Amino acid sequence: MTHATQPIRDEAEQWRVLSTETPFQGRVTGVRTDRVEMPDGSVARRDYQIHPGSVAVLALDTQQRVLLVRQYRHPVRQRLWELPAGLLDVPGENPLHAAQRELFEEAHCKAGEWKVLVDFYTSPGGTDEALRLFLATDLAEAEEERYAAHGEELEIELARVPLGELVALVLAGELHNPTLVTGVLALQAALAAPGGTAALRPAGSPWPARPFGHG
Template sequence: MEEKTVKSQVIHKGNITEYVLEEVRLPNGKIAPREIVRHDDAAAIIPFTDDGKVLFVKQYRKPIEQALFEIPAGLMDETDASPLETAKRELEEETGCRAKQWEMITSFYSSPGFTDEFLTIYEAKGLYQVEEPLQQDEDENLELKALSFEEAWAEYEQGTIRDAKTVFGLFHWKAKRDCGEAIDE
């Protein structure tokens, strides 16, 4: 099942991604091209408020020419020793909050057919506002909104919740509700 790299060429290296063209030898001996996007690992957070809502950030996504509601998330950087540190930093940067309780929910490759991005999703509870929170990234223009499950589901049905991590977060929330698990602990 393994594909052996025969040739590899970086065609572009950006701030977040690196684009690589590779030729690989398939198990049957044939050569095939692969277009790969190398991407830093990331972390996302499902931040539950004390009244059972979730904090979402709304931001414009140029590749799809649309504003989406998303759970807070961001890339690991050189200062982060773990995905949890990334999640804590991103929660504070994007919402101005920290959390008392953290639980790792899952991790996965976002789209392994063309990228190596690995995402870890956490649930955060016991949110509290920080007096002087970390600054948002310079190129971020975010609108913070706490949504009830019903409001978030309506956004999903309207097509403003569509990215994989947030859809996962919404269905995780739905599963918790369906099992009768209390969220506002």
């Protein structure tokens, strides 16, 4: 163990990869196997999911209620309360545009103001998925015709829950989606910080984990 001598921030680094293969590739994600040289000269195998990245939206109305969606998640065999979210499955897509699309498709809403709430890796020990979570305010119902849901989207439920109630539910272990947990606690922290949510990063801020165009 070494003690940090540099500022506390994440930095890009890559250990030598001796070989790599993709034993499985699905429609959107796959599994990659790398043989990585460790600092002591040994070689370790690392299996992980390769992922295009994701966006999510914490939509907050004027009554300090958060817009939630509820849907079935087969891997954990639970119906989870979550934030509107979706894949960055168009290479180079601006994440803000993707987030606006997801808010419209899942909740038929639009927002007048957008900020970056937080960026994070969803499970960096097992996947390279990076997620950008936006705070959306000044909410209104979209004027366009509703998105035609299909498949599992037909089962989505919507709710608006006060932020304080969600914080209590997270701390009580009643809510488990990592994006929802991260977003709720991050927003609570932002509201308590100097400058409040006005101090959050602009919606178009750079995102080194998933570089994007501004078109």
